[in-house]
Amino acid sequence: MAKELKNFTKRSDNYSQWYNELVAKADLAEQSAVRGCMVIKPYGYAIWEKMQRQLDDMFKATGHQNAYFPLLIPKSFLSREADHVEGFAKECAVVTHYRLKNDPEGNGVVVDPAARLEEELIIRPTSETIIWNTYKNWIHSYRDLPILVNQWANVFRWEMRTRMFLRTAEFLWQEGHTAHATREEAEKESRKMLDVYADFAQNYMAVPVIKGVKTPSERFAGAIDTFTIEAMMQDGKALQSGTSHFLGQNFAKAFDVTFMNRENKPEYVWATSWGVSTRLMGALIMTHSDDNGLVLPPALAPVQVVIVPIYKNEEGLKEISAKVEPIVDEFRRRGISVKYDDADNKRPGFKFADYEVKGVPVRLAIGQRDIEEGTVEVMRRDTLEKETYPIEGIVDHVAAELDNIQERLFERALEFRNRRTIIVDSYEEFKVKIEDGVFILAHWDGTPETEAKIKEETKATIRCIPFEGDTTPGVCMVTGKPSERRVLFARSY
Amino acid sequence: MAKELKNFTKRSDNYSQWYNELVAKADLAEQSAVRGCMVIKPYGYAIWEKMQRQLDDMFKATGHQNAYFPLLIPKSFLSREADHVEGFAKECAVVTHYRLKNDPEGNGVVVDPAARLEEELIIRPTSETIIWNTYKNWIHSYRDLPILVNQWANVFRWEMRTRMFLRTAEFLWQEGHTAHATREEAEKESRKMLDVYADFAQNYMAVPVIKGVKTPSERFAGAIDTFTIEAMMQDGKALQSGTSHFLGQNFAKAFDVTFMNRENKPEYVWATSWGVSTRLMGALIMTHSDDNGLVLPPALAPVQVVIVPIYKNEEGLKEISAKVEPIVDEFRRRGISVKYDDADNKRPGFKFADYEVKGVPVRLAIGQRDIEEGTVEVMRRDTLEKETYPIEGIVDHVAAELDNIQERLFERALEFRNRRTIIVDSYEEFKVKIEDGVFILAHWDGTPETEAKIKEETKATIRCIPFEGDTTPGVCMVTGKPSERRVLFARSY
Numbered sequence: 013m014a015k016e017l018k019n020f021t022k023r024s025d026n027y028s029q030w031y032n033e034l035v036a037k038a039d040l041a042e043q044s045a046v047r048g049c050m051v052i053k054p055y056g057y058a059i060w061e062k063m064q065r066q067l068d069d070m071f072k073a074t075g076h077q078n079a080y081f082p083l084l085i086p087k088s089f090l091s092r093e094a095d096h097v098e099g100f101a102k103e104c105a106v107v108t109h110y111r112l113k114n115d116p117e118g119n120g121v122v123v124d125p126a127a128r129l130e131e132e133l134i135i136r137p138t139s140e141t142i143i144w145n146t147y148k149n150w151i152h153s154y155r156d157l158p159i160l161v162n163q164w165a166n167v168f169r170w171e172m173r174t175r176m177f178l179r180t181a182e183f184l185w186q187e188g189h190t191a192h193a194t195r196e197e198a199e200k201e202s203r204k205m206l207d208v209y210a211d212f213a214q215n216y217m218a219v220p221v222i223k224g225v226k227t228p229s230e231r232f233a234g235a236i237d238t239f240t241i242e243a244m245m246q247d248g249k250a251l252q253s254g255t256s257h258f259l260g261q262n263f264a265k266a267f268d269v270t271f272m273n274r275e276n277k278p279e280y281v282w283a284t285s286w287g288v289s290t291r292l293m294g295a296l297i298m299t300h301s302d303d304n305g306l307v308l309p310p311a312l313a314p315v316q317v318v319i320v321p322i323y324k325n326e327e328g329l330k331e332i333s334a335k336v337e338p339i340v341d342e343f344r345r346r347g348i349s350v351k352y353d354d355a356d357n358k359r360p361g362f363k364f365a366d367y368e369v370k371g372v373p374v375r376l377a378i379g380q381r382d383i384e385e386g387t388v389e390v391m392r393r394d395t396l397e398k399e400t401y402p403i404e405g406i407v408d409h410v411a412a413e414l415d416n417i418q419e420r421l422f423e424r425a426l427e428f429r430n431r432r433t434i435i436v437d438s439y440e441e442f443k444v445k446i447e448d449g450v451f452i453l454a455h456w457d458g459t460p461e462t463e464a465k466i467k468e469e470t471k472a473t474i475r476c477i478p479f480e481g482d483t484t485p486g487v488c489m490v491t492g493k494p495s496e497r498r499v500l501f502a503r504s505y
Numbered sequence: 506m507a508k509e510l511k512n513f514t515k516r517s518d519n520y521s522q523w524y525n526e527l528v529a530k531a532d533l534a535e536q537s538a539v540r541g542c543m544v545i546k547p548y549g550y551a552i553w554e555k556m557q558r559q560l561d562d563m564f565k566a567t568g569h570q571n572a573y574f575p576l577l578i579p580k581s582f583l584s585r586e587a588d589h590v591e592g593f594a595k596e597c598a599v600v601t602h603y604r605l606k607n608d609p610e611g612n613g614v615v616v617d618p619a620a621r622l623e624e625e626l627i628i629r630p631t632s633e634t635i636i637w638n639t640y641k642n643w644i645h646s647y648r649d650l651p652i653l654v655n656q657w658a659n660v661f662r663w664e665m666r667t668r669m670f671l672r673t674a675e676f677l678w679q680e681g682h683t684a685h686a687t688r689e690e691a692e693k694e695s696r697k698m699l700d701v702y703a704d705f706a707q708n709y710m711a712v713p714v715i716k717g718v719k720t721p722s723e724r725f726a727g728a729i730d731t732f733t734i735e736a737m738m739q740d741g742k743a744l745q746s747g748t749s750h751f752l753g754q755n756f757a758k759a760f761d762v763t764f765m766n767r768e769n770k771p772e773y774v775w776a777t778s779w780g781v782s783t784r785l786m787g788a789l790i791m792t793h794s795d796d797n798g799l800v801l802p803p804a805l806a807p808v809q810v811v812i813v814p815i816y817k818n819e820e821g822l823k824e825i826s827a828k829v830e831p832i833v834d835e836f837r838r839r840g841i842s843v844k845y846d847d848a849d850n851k852r853p854g855f856k857f858a859d860y861e862v863k864g865v866p867v868r869l870a871i872g873q874r875d876i877e878e879g880t881v882e883v884m885r886r887d888t889l890e891k892e893t894y895p896i897e898g899i900v901d902h903v904a905a906e907l908d909n910i911q912e913r914l915f916e917r918a919l920e921f922r923n924r925r926t927i928i929v930d931s932y933e934e935f936k937v938k939i940e941d942g943v944f945i946l947a948h949w950d951g952t953p954e955t956e957a958k959i960k961e962e963t964k965a966t967i968r969c970i971p972f973e974g975d976t977t978p979g980v981c982m983v984t985g986k987p988s989e990r991r992v993l994f995a996r997s998y
Contacts, residue, residue, distance in 0.1 A: 044639065045582070046575045046626065051639050054570035054654060061571060077547035078554060082539045083628070083659055083675050084598070087605065089538070091613035101605035101614045105577070107628070108601045108616065110663040112580065112594040120584035121594045123601065123625055132616055133539065135576070135600070135628075146537065146544050155850060161547060166576055166659065170603040182576050357648060 022303050027247040031298060035176045038306040038370050040293070048174040048181030055370060056293065058314035060184065063292060064164065066216050066312075067186065070208050076160045076188060081142050083166075084133035089141035092266040096140065099233020103170040105135040105181075135168040140234060140259070140285055143189045144267040151191060151281055153272045158201070159191040167289075177294035178251070178505050185289030191281045193271065195260070198282035199237075202258040205286040206239040209254035217292065218309040218421040219243045219299045220429055221253060222451075222500060224476025229460045232285075236260035242475040242500065244429040245298040248449020250475045250502035253295050256286035294505070299425050300394075306371030307394055309421050310414040317343060317350045317410055318372045322360045322379035329354060332378050335403065342407045348414065368393065373417050374410050378403075394421060435498070439466075439489045442501070446472050451502045453481070455495035457488035466490060466501070475500045515796050520740040524791060528669045531799040531863050533786070541667040541674030548863060549786065551807035553677070556785060557657065559709050559805075560679065563701050569653045569681060574635050576659075577626035582634035585759040589633065592726020596663040598628040598674075628661040633727060633752070633778055636682045637760040644684060644774055646765045651694070652684040660782075670787035671744070671998050678782035684774045686764065688753070691775035692730075695751040698779040699732040702747035710785065711802040711914040712736045712792045713922055714746060715944075715993060717969025722953045725778075729753035735968040735993065737922040738791040741942020743968045743995035746788050749779035787998070792918050793887075799864030800887055802914050803907040810836060810843045810903055811865045815853050815872035822847060825871050828896065835900045841907065861886065866910050867903050871896075887914060928991070932959075932982045935994070939965050944995045946974070948988035950981035959983060959994070968993045 020037070021029045035041055040056030052060065068078070084107060090097045111127035114120075136142065143161075150156060164186050174180050188205060192198040206223060213219045221241035231238040235257040243253045261280040264270070270278040300307040310316050319336055323329040336352055343350035351372075353363055360377070367375055377389040388406055391398045394417050401409055433451040436442045442454060456462060456474065467473050476499070483497045513530070514522045528534055533549030545553065561571070577600060584590045604620035607613075629635065636654075643649060657679050667673050681698060685691040699716060706712045714734035724731040728750035735743045754773040757763070763771040793800040803809050812833070814825040829845055836843035844865075846856055853870070860868055870882040881899055884891045887910050894902055926944040929935045935947060949955060949967065960966050969992070976990045 042639075042642070044575045045579060045635065046577050049575035049577065051575070052573040054572045057572045058570065060573075077551065079547045079550045080545040080553075080677065082537045082542035082544065083661065084539050084542065086538060087616075088613055090605070097614060101607075104603070104605060105600045105626070106602040106605065106616055107598045109599040110597070112583070112597060112599065112627070114594075120581060121590060123580075123599055133598070134605075142538065146535075149535070168576065184573065 020303055020305070023246060030303070032176065034297060034301055034305060040297070040306075041176050043176075046181075048171055050176055050180050050182075052184075052290070055314065059296070059308070059312055060290060060293060062312045062314060063216075064186075067212055067288065068164075070212060071162050071186075071188065074204065074208060076162045076190075079161045079163060080165070081139050081146060081163060083136055085136050085139075085142045087132045087134055089145060090134060092141060093234045093262055095262075096234035096266075100137045100169070104137050105168050105170060107133040107135065136165070137167055137169045138285075138287075139163065139165070139167075139187055140189065140263050141267070144263040144269060144283070147189075147191055147281070148267050148269045151269055151271050154193045154274055157191055157193045157271060157281070158197065160188075160201075161190065162186055162188045175294075175505075177290050177297070180290070183290045185287050187285060187287040190284045191264075191269070192284070193273065193279075193282070195282050198260075198284050199258050202237070202239060202256045202284040202286065205284070206241065206254070206256040209256065209286070209288060210241050212288075213241055213243065213253055213292075213295075214422060216309065216311045217296050217299070218311070218418060218425060219253065219295055220422060220426040222476065222478050223480070224478040224500065226255075226476055227460070227463060227474045227499075229463055230474065232257045234259060234262050236262070240476050242502075243295050243299065244425075244432060244451060244502075245295070245505070246428070248432050248451070248502070250451065250504040251291070251295045251298070252475070252504065253292060254286070254288040257284060259283035259285060300421050301371065304396065305369030307421070308371035308373060310373045310418050313371065313373050314349065315351045315372050316348050316414060317374045317376065318363075318367050319350065319352045319376045319378065320360055320363050320367075321352075321354055322377055324380065328380050329356075331383055332380075335383055336378060339403070339406060343410075346407060346411060348407075348411060368396075374413055376406070376410070392417060437486075437489060442466075442472075442489060443470055446470050446501070446503065449503070451475075451500055453498040454489050454501055455486040455497075456499050457491045457493035457495055459491075462488060462490050472501045472503050475502050475504060513796055513798070516739060523796070525669065527790060527794055527798060533790070533799075534669050536669075539674075541664055543669055543673050543675075545677075545783070548807065552789070552801070552805055553783060553786060555805045555807060556709075557679075560705055560781065561657075563705060564655050564679075564681065567697065567701060569655045569683075571657065572654045573656060573658070574632050574639060576629055578629050578632075578635045580625045580627055582638060583627060585634060586727045586755055588755075589727035589759075593630045593662070597630050598661050598663060600626040600628065629658070630660055630662045631778075631780075632656065632658070632660075632680055633682065633756050634760070637756040637762060637776070640684055640774070641760050641762045644762055644764050647686045647767055650684055650686045650764060650774070651690065653681075653694075654683065655679055655681045668787075668998075670783050670790070673783070676783045678780050680778060680780040683777045684757075684762070685777070686766065686772075686775070688775050691753075691777050692751050695730070695732060695749045695777040695779065698777070699734065699747070699749040702749065702779070702781060703734050705781075706734055706736065706746055706785075706788075707915060709802065709804045710789050710792070711804070711911055711918060712746070712788055713915060713919040715969065715971050716973070717971040717993065719748075719969055720953070720956060720967045720992075722956055723967065725750045727752060727755050729755070733969050735995075736788050736792065737918075737925060737944060737995070738788070738998070739921070741925050741944070741995070743944065743997040744784070744788045744791070745968070745997065746785060747779070747781040750777060752776035752778060793914050794864065797889065798862030800914070801864035801866060803866045803911050806864065806866050807842065808844045808865050809841050809907055810867045810869065811856075811860050812843065812845045812869045812871065813853055813856050813860075814845075814847055815870055817873065821873050822849075824876055825873075828876055829871060832896070832899060836903075839900060839904060841900075841904060861889075867906055869899070869903070885910060930979075930982060935959075935965075935982060936963055939963050939994070939996065942996070944968075944993055946991040947982050947994055948979040948990075949992050950984045950986035950988055952984075955981060955983050965994045965996050968995050968997060
């Protein structure tokens with residue numbers, strides 16, 4: 013059983029299969045009976061809850077409040093913003109009826125044709141339309157602004173090809189929707205929330221990200237600007253991990269939301285929206301995990317330390333438990349989540365394998381001999397290195413190890429990304445190098461035509477125009493036309 | 506403006522209108538553009554978040570974990586449990602298509618007839634079916650049991666007549682779904698979770714509840730037994746505030762979920778489910794609030810203490826703020842949520858009215874003269890009584906007041922309910938007394954026919970057969986047939 017748990021496909025053999033097996037074996041999620049929708053299992057959900065709690069604290073610290081808007085959106089709302097409907101109408105779930113009835117032929121229940129809705133309702137793919145329709149009633153004067161609201165919700169986009177966490181028809185997310193009196197303030201808000209996402213990704217998920225702006229063809233449907241954080245997975249592909257949109261006055265105009273400014277003149281309201289989703293689970297898993305299973309940064313691990321007793325009999329277990337109890341108490345006092353696994357229906361070897369697959373950052377093992385010698389075995393999940401350490405002072409030691417693991421995971425991921433980020437000047441070289449799974453900084457002439465050609469021929473897209481890095485102008489690698497600066501190309505999830 | 510805010514319909518004039526106005530003026534929720542669906546506004550949602558956090562802690566303390574299951578349920582799943590489909594098929598939202606397309610006639614978007622689903626999907630009205638279909642794969646042996654899972658989710662039931670929080674088409678809730686090896690263990694779980702709900706209602710919401718079991722005709726569709734907590738609102742009507750169901754093996758049989766017991770023989774799994782919803786917001790509002798607005802128990806108030814400075818000029822405000830700052834810090838250290846409202850665009854009178862309507866439990870006001878005399882004005886929202894108190898020691902004093910408010914609200918609600926709970930022995934008297942808005946303990950012959958007749962003729966239903974209270978047998982007030990014990994009748998929400 014222990015062996016079977018750890019019997020993974022290697023990343024180097026088949027990265028995609030490794031990921032699928034990991035999600036299953038670490039008990040994170042599974043396919044449901046509904047196409048494209050997953051069941052998030054308790055262990056996977058516990059990680060998501062840690063993410064939610066931290067993000068929610070950060071949103072509140074930046075002045076946002078939560079609220080809740082309807083799941084269903086009248087079909088006509090989607091059409092109000094021209095780009096928005098193009099982006100979302102093609103992949104939505106449509107509610108047409110409000111009742112079932114017994115099948116006259118006796119085969120369970122059927123849709124009652126008499127219960128057809130006058131106007132169909134769409135399960136929200138995102139909530140700009142229903143929210144701006146609501147804001148219309150909330151906003152009259154500049155005194156009502158800004159509105160800084162966030163919603164934790166499920167959304168639905170009918171996807172043809174789905175993958176656990178990365179792309180599912182239903183997913184969980186948060187969507188911030190803010191309203192402002194000035195363009196400047198809204199732009200500042202959209203950049204601020206991108207910074208919050210980057211802070212969260214780097215300092216809690218230990219995932220280094222590149223901040224930048226999307227090209228027009230990769231923008232959110234209805235946005236003036238879409239800002240993004242892009243992370244590199246271990247196969248060198250990019251994962252868009254969070255986006256923040258400056259929406260200008262597009263939705264205010266679509267839903268006729270104006271306010272009286274300080275000069276008592278009506279103006280359209282300025283808007284932002286920003287979101288991260290359960291997709292972050294995919295980023296977390298793929299950035300750190302290895303051929304032995306999940307590797308979790310301590311800041312987001314539901315269990316940070318597990319203690320496994322190794323004993324021969326009831327008497328031995330009692331002795332170990334007496335020694336472990338005060339240690340558990342001290343971990344808790346320090347705010348470190350700890351589990352003492354003295355279950356007697358599983359062998360230590362199985363427990364070791366299980367916690368390894370589940371990515372618990374530090375494992376302590378205490379046997380009879382440790383008790384005699386006043387020691388404990390410490391294993392770090394990230395390095396799989398074991399050491400024997402005195403029981404005296406073990407909590408301080410583990411606390412320091414947890415900090416070190418958190419830092420090291422980030423450093424390791426950053427080094428990996430840096431090693432795999434290259435500068436390319438010719439399209440020929442680009443086509444060769446992109447096959448290696450790399451981020452490429454290259455010059456582009458700024459046209460959607462060239463962007464589309466590159467995508468078509470190499471499957472690589474412009475992930476973003478980075479905020480930082482080399483801003484020297486040059487010439488487009490494809491057309492030779494002038495380029496303002498290098499942009500970031502990659503294949504992506 | 507201050508006057509307008511407080512200009513309520515009185516409870517005694519029109520209780521229902523009072524409630525609607527209160528929900529609007531306290532900024533709790535509003536109707537959305539989608540029939541029967543509400544928008545929960547930030548202040549209302551903040552109260553719900555406090556409830557969620559407390560309940561979630563209580564579920565985790567009793568060994569439960571959160572997970573997430575799909576929003577959509579295949580239509581055929583509903584039919585698997587015979588009673589269940591009868592209870593839920595009539596009021597569900599049906600997804601039939603997965604795409605919109607541009608209207609060929611140019612009127613926005615229309616449903617794409619080519620994108621019809623093979624099998625329709627239902628927006629979950631409750632999740633027993635999709636969850637038991639999932640549990641089938643999780644449960645093989647007695648070692649896999651119990652499963653103690655909870656889900657926080659939105660659900661949808663097509664309701665014809667809706668009221669904010671009390672009955673909405675979409676609502677937010679939690680639904681616990683547990684699986685057990687024995688009947689005894691499942692029954693114990695369903696009773697345990699009812700106790701958790703009662704604990705939460707009484708000790709956090711300050712809402713006294715009567716625990717009991719539902720009659721067969723009031724049971725959850727698919728349950729063997731439904732346990733309930735019933736609260737009395739200020740109009741004497743009952744509000745079912747939480748239910749816990751012992752489901753027997755019904756769903757295990759419907760979804761063929763068996764386990765190998767300790768004797769290695771297959772058995773069907775035993776189940777429970779239990780839920781509370783945003784309906785609790787309605788119970789909270791209606792139990793404590795008065796003609797001046799919302800009254801909140803301190804345990805669930807997003808802001809427990811508000812401090813309003815009363816000043817003539819910038820200089821005066823500075824002086825007050827300097828005095829208030831350390832007090833704010835001390836409240837925070839004590840874990841008391843406090844807001845210092847020094848906004849200069851609203852007059853103190855408006856602020857007073859606003860916080861009164863919003864039910865902030867304690868309001869402090871500090872003026873220039875208070876600074877000179879070392880005092881502060883303290884107002885309790887529940888009694889609307891003001892007193893002047895020394896600034897020295899104010900935090901201790903307010904902390905004690907908060908405890909006292911929490912207790913007093915419960916006591917007041919309990920006294921109200923006791924005063925309005927009567928014993929009736931004749932059906933004639935019952936028909937008269939029920940008009941007064943009371944809980945009636947009366948004898949009933951145990952038949953659904955008599956129950957239906959009473960409901961038909963008086964609009965009163967059996968809220969529950971209480972666990973506690975008088976268990977003396979008697980004769981049915983309607984038929985004169987034997988009655989095992991008095992049961993609880995009331996009109997209800």
